Amino acid sequence: MLPREPARSPQLGYLYIPPYRVQGISIAGEQSVVQVPELDVAFDIGACPKPILTANYVALTHGHMDHAAALSYYFSQRNFQGIGVGTIVCHPELEQPIHNVMKAWTGLEAQKTPYNVIALPPGEQLEIKNNIYLRAVESVHTVPSLAYVVLEKRSKLRPDLVGQPQEKLVELKNSGEQITQTLEIPLVCYTGDTMWGELFDRPDVLGAKILITECTFLEPGHRGRASVGKHLHLDDIVKLLEKSTAEAVVLTHLSRRTHLGMVRKALEAAVPPEQLDRVFVLMDQRTNRRRFDQQLADAEAEAEAKADS
Numbered sequence: 001m002l003p004r005e006p007a008r009s010p011q012l013g014y015l016y017i018p019p020y021r022v023q024g025i026s027i028a029g030e031q032s033v034v035q036v037p038e039l040d041v042a043f044d045i046g047a048c049p050k051p052i053l054t055a056n057y058v059a060l061t062h063g064h065m066d067h068a069a070a071l072s073y074y075f076s077q078r079n080f081q082g083i084g085v086g087t088i089v090c091h092p093e094l095e096q097p098i099h100n101v102m103k104a105w106t107g108l109e110a111q112k113t114p115y116n117v118i119a120l121p122p123g124e125q126l127e128i129k130n131n132i133y134l135r136a137v138e139s140v141h142t143v144p145s146l147a148y149v150v151l152e153k154r155s156k157l158r159p160d161l162v163g164q165p166q167e168k169l170v171e172l173k174n175s176g177e178q179i180t181q182t183l184e185i186p187l188v189c190y191t192g193d194t195m196w197g198e199l200f201d202r203p204d205v206l207g208a209k210i211l212i213t214e215c216t217f218l219e220p221g222h223r224g225r226a227s228v229g230k231h232l233h234l235d236d237i238v239k240l241l242e243k244s245t246a247e248a249v250v251l252t253h254l255s256r257r258t259h260l261g262m263v264r265k266a267l268e269a270a271v272p273p274e275q276l277d278r279v280f281v282l283m284d285q286r287t288n289r290r291r292f293d294q295q296l297a298d299a300e301a302e303a304e305a306k307a308d309s
């Protein structure tokens with residue numbers, strides 16, 4: 001008998017939720033890293049597969065190894081590949097520990113890797129692209145932790161001025177009056193590891209177009225384990241689906257022990273059928289592949305129809 005081949009390392013999960021790609025790997029206790037390339041950000045950096053290097057920002061939710069293990073590698077590879085210095089955004093309590101980690105690597109490698117760390121207190125935000133902001137939101141886990149919301153700020157004419165002639169608006173503006181107001185559009189929320197809490201009452205979390213949330217425990221008997229580890233259980237996701245207006249709710253941080261067939265069964269049993277369409281499991285490669293193939297076929301058919309008309 002020949003020895004068995006080594007187990008394959010997990011592939012990146014991939015979902016296209018127009019106009020955003022959600023890609024990464026997330027397995028509870030092992031590794032979590034989820035990138036939205038269009039927004040220039042990756043959430044967590046528990047591993048650093050090559051595509052992640054293109055993210056100029058990494059929003060770190062907390063310091064557990066499965067979320068933070070590859071932070072030094074991210075900085076070092078970006079430097080090695082000549083991509084430019086990466087930036088990690090983190091809870092203020094993690095800023096010094098990250099400096100300590102990078103300092104330890106300077107000792108190990110006998111060279112310094114350039115890096116940026118930005119501590120973002122809960123409630124504060126940072127502009128990561130033109131008009132696109134990363135906001136830190138308090139979450140509840142066993143260690144200091146943050147969730148993040150990426151939002152777009154759009155300047156819009158004040159509603160009471162809509163329909164006014166252009167000259168009037170110019171006149172008002174020149175007189176120093178504020179004629180616009182800023183709208184905040186939550187695009188993506190990433191909860192990181194968290195238990196149920198005030199986080200899930202916030203309009204920016206509930207209103208995000210894409211809500212990427214952990215769902216560590218699924219089985220009815222695992223409620224207790226979820227609360228000890230300060231994690232979410234599928235029962236929480238059911239509550240969340242009622243409150244959130246997200247077009248897509250992407251589940252991450254499932255345990256490797258839970259077989260994907262079992263995940264689908266548990267979802268079908270717990271989630272009302274009309275809600276199931278907007279629930280995705282990042283690591284359910286087969287279902288997501290099938291969906292993407294359909295998206296490709298639809299796009300092709302649409303292009304053909306256009307060419308014919």
Ligand SMILES: [Zn+2]
Pocket residue numbers: 028029032064066067193253
């Ligand atoms: Zn974790």
Ligand SMILES: [Zn+2]
Pocket residue numbers: 062064141193
């Ligand atoms: Zn954790």
